[in-house]
Amino acid sequence: MGKAKIVTPKEAAALIPEGASIMVGGFMGVGNPHKVIEELHKLGTGNLTLMCNDGSLPIGPGGEVDWGVAKLISSHQVTKMYGTHVGLNPEVGKRMNDGSLDVTLIPQGSFVEMIRAGGAGLGGVLTPTGFGTIIEEAWHVDRVVEIDGKRYLLEKPLRADFALLCGYKVDRMGNVWYKGTQRTFQEMMATAADTVIVEAVNLVEPGDIPPEDVITSRILVDYIASEEA
Amino acid sequence: MTFDKDNVKGFIAARVAQELNDGDVVNLGIGLPTMIPSYLPEGVELTMEAENGIIGSIKPDADHPAEPYWSVDAGGQAALAGLGGAYIDSAVSFGLIRGGHIDATVLGTLEVDQEGNLSNWIIPGKRLPGMGGAMDLVVGAKKVIVATEHTAKGKPKILKKCTLPFTAINCVDMIVTEMCVFVITPDGMVMTEYNPAFTLDEIKAATEADYTVADDVKEMVVNF
Numbered sequence: 001m002g003k004a005k006i007v008t009p010k011e012a013a014a015l016i017p018e019g020a021s022i023m024v025g026g027f028m029g030v031g032n033p034h035k036v037i038e039e040l041h042k043l044g045t046g047n048l049t050l051m052c053n054d055g056s057l058p059i060g061p062g063g064e065v066d067w068g069v070a071k072l073i074s075s076h077q078v079t080k081m082y083g084t085h086v087g088l089n090p091e092v093g094k095r096m097n098d099g100s101l102d103v104t105l106i107p108q109g110s111f112v113e114m115i116r117a118g119g120a121g122l123g124g125v126l127t128p129t130g131f132g133t134i135i136e137e138a139w140h141v142d143r144v145v146e147i148d149g150k151r152y153l154l155e156k157p158l159r160a161d162f163a164l165l166c167g168y169k170v171d172r173m174g175n176v177w178y179k180g181t182q183r184t185f186q187e188m189m190a191t192a193a194d195t196v197i198v199e200a201v202n203l204v205e206p207g208d209i210p211p212e213d214v215i216t217s218r219i220l221v222d223y224i225a226s227e228e229a
Numbered sequence: 230m231t232f233d234k235d236n237v238k239g240f241i242a243a244r245v246a247q248e249l250n251d252g253d254v255v256n257l258g259i260g261l262p263t264m265i266p267s268y269l270p271e272g273v274e275l276t277m278e279a280e281n282g283i284i285g286s287i288k289p290d291a292d293h294p295a296e297p298y299w300s301v302d303a304g305g306q307a308a309l310a311g312l313g314g315a316y317i318d319s320a321v322s323f324g325l326i327r328g329g330h331i332d333a334t335v336l337g338t339l340e341v342d343q344e345g346n347l348s349n350w351i352i353p354g355k356r357l358p359g360m361g362g363a364m365d366l367v368v369g370a371k372k373v374i375v376a377t378e379h380t381a382k383g384k385p386k387i388l389k390k391c392t393l394p395f396t397a398i399n400c401v402d403m404i405v406t407e408m409c410v411f412v413i414t415p416d417g418m419v420m421t422e423y424n425p426a427f428t429l430d431e432i433k434a435a436t437e438a439d440y441t442v443a444d445d446v447k448e449m450v451v452n453f
Contacts, residue, residue, distance in 0.1 A: 026317075028305035031297065037267035053281075053319075054359075057305060061297035080366065087358025088305055096357055105357070109323030109365035116320050129327065168299065175347045180300030180309070181282050184319045204230040215318075 004174030004221040010223035012197045013039035021049040021160040023115065023193055024069050025186035028088060029056035029162065029176065031067030033166035035198035036225050041071045049080040049113075051160055053108065053185060055089035055189075076100065082158070084108040106140060110155050112185055112204040114140065118157035119191025126152035163193035166218070169209055170200035170226070174218030177209045190220040232426040232451075237261060237378060237407040240424075243404050245376045254278055256326070256338030256366055259304045263374050265335060270452070272412045276314075279303045279305035280362035282322050284395035285314025326362065327369035330380070331361040334370035336363065340391040341375050343438035345413035348393035360396060367400040376411065385437040410449065422449045430434045434435055437447055 011221075013036050016022065026032040030121050032052075052069050060067030063207050070080045080102045085094035095101035095215040106114070113125040126145055130136060130153050136144060142154040165186045168179035176187060177197055196217070232240060242264035249255060249269065256278045257263055269275065277286040286308045289295035295307035300316075302308035310316050317325075325331060337439040338349040349365055350360040367373050380386055389405060404411040409432050410422040418440040423432060425448045 025335055027303075028301055030301050045327040054298065061307075085359040087359035093357055103357075105351075105359040107360050107364040108319070109327055109369075112319040112323055127365075129368045129397075131368075133364070133395045135364070178316075179314055180296060181279075181302075182299055183282055187318055188320055198451065 004218055004224050006172065006203070006226055006229045008037045008227060008229045009035035009199065009225045011227040012036050012199070013043055015195065015197070015223065016040060016045055018045055019047045020045075020162055021051065023160040023163045023185070023189040024050060024052040025163070025165040025184060025189050026068065027053050028179055029068040029070070029182045030164055030180070031184055033066055033164050033188060033197070033225065035064055035227070036120055036164055036197060036199050037071055040079070041075055043075065044075070046077045046079070048078045049082070049160075050078040051158065053083045053084050053111070054197050055081070055083065055086045055092040057088055058091065068168060073101070075082055082106060082111070084111050090162070101201035104138070104140070104147045106138070107135065110153070112188055115157050115172045115185060115192045116188045118159040119188060122157060124157055127154045127155060128152055131200055144225040158192065160179070160193045160196065160211050163189040163196045165190060165196065165216070166201065168201045170198055170202070170224055171204050171206045171209050172224070174198065174221035174224055175206070175209050175214040176216035176221070177213055178215055182213065187216050190216045196220055197223040197225055203228050231392060232407070232424055238264060239268070240377050240451055241378070241405055244410065244449055245374055246270065248372070248374060248403065249273060249275055253332040254274070256280060256334045258363070260337050262335040262337065266369055270335055276321070278325070279308060280326060280366065281320050282317045282319060283308060283314065285311050285312050285319060287311035287314070291344050310419050316363070321360070323365050326365050328410070329369060329371055331366070331370045331373060333372040334366045335374045335376050338365070338375050338386065340376050340386055340388055340393050342388045343389045343391070343413070343418040343440065345395045345399045346391050347375065347401050348391040350396045351394050353394065365397050367397045373400050373402050375401050375404045377404070377406055379408045379435050386434060388437045389439060394416065405428065408435060416443060419443050420446060422447045424449045
């Protein structure tokens with residue numbers, strides 16, 4: 001894994017090839033790595049598989065048009081998406097209906113556990129969620145398993161080529177602290193991708209985040225994306 | 230209070246509020262359920278859980294300014310962890326939800342049926358917002374309360390069997406509408422309260438599901 005390398009958001013985005021699968025941290029745009037996404041959008045890299053809770057928002061909190069991952073959806077760079085709730089970005093529904101975006105909707109608690117399993121060396125996750133529903137037939141469910149009289153879905157692990165994360169404080173070694181609800185899926189995604197890129201809202205010195213407060217350890221981080229690179 | 234047909238949602242929210250106990254950890258769905266906190270009886274303080282990772286979620290106010298770039302609730306609205314609260318990750322959040330650490334969840338619905346099956350996440354070919362955390366919440370919360378208007382454009386929403394894809398099966402404990410309160414028991418659906426603004430015949434006509442009326446059925450009393 002080696003040491004985390006500090007690169008510009010543009011250099012980070014250029015690491016991602018056409019056709020890559022990307023896990024993007026955050027929820028409704030909060031916690032998306034906005035600068036790396038902006039650069040990826042400029043590069044126009046296409047045929048991406050996006051694994052993200054949602055499609056973010058068409059308008060961000062400061063009036064930003066196509067905030068966060070919404071940029072990659074509106075530009076048609078994403079052709080396949082796994083998420084849990086896409087209702088707040090009408091573009092996703094429109095593209096699902098016209099067939100230009102292949103969306104798999106997964107219960108949120110199962111989605112995070114599938115990612116955790118993918119990064120933690122587990123063969124899957126047993127969850128009662130989705131039992132008796134059409135989720136039983138989904139490609140990501142291996143089978144229904146009965147244990148001590150209770151029935152569960154065996155959800156398969158999920159991994160991606162890249163994890164694109166965002167920390168409020170990232171030290172120059174790659175340790176990460178998230179603010180508020182930036183946190184969400186990030187720490188699980190950091191374990192479940194071949195290459196992990198963390199955008200730093202604030203790039204800080206090693207030790208500025210006390211070890212007790214490190215949420216994602218540097219050993220998981222390959223690249224730190226910062227304008228200060 | 231007397232029933233005001235122009236404030237049906239407030240009436241339902243106020244009745245649901247009576248079901249929640251001081252200290253309960255509660256997850257409220259979007260829409261009508263978000264009105265519940267303003268109808269809580271005096272002395273009842275809840276801890277709100279937002280499934281994207283807030284325990285003790287509060288709305289921003291003068292002392293707690295909004296931080297919309299860093300902290301939102303599950304509906305994407307600015308929200309914060311208040312005094313005594315915590316920010317948690319999604320795996321912990323859904324561990325709490327599935328693990329029975331949430332006392333109650335209240336959510337709206339498209340359809341609900343007499344077996345306690347719930348369908349509120351998809352209208353195939355039409356509306357595909359996704360289930361978000363709803364499937365986990367109704368499977369895991371200790372008490373699942375459906376808060377809904379009794380009918381949709383005059384058509385019953387409380388059915389013998391849901392026609393839309395299920396959110397979860399056998400998960401609903403209680404249904405609160407502007408007409409009545411139903412509880413789901415192993416022996417079937419039972420009306421425990423009714424709104425005297427409607428006759429029992431009117432309620433029957435607006436309900437497709439089979440149910441019995443409890444021997445000690447009461448009038449819905451809602452205090453604003």
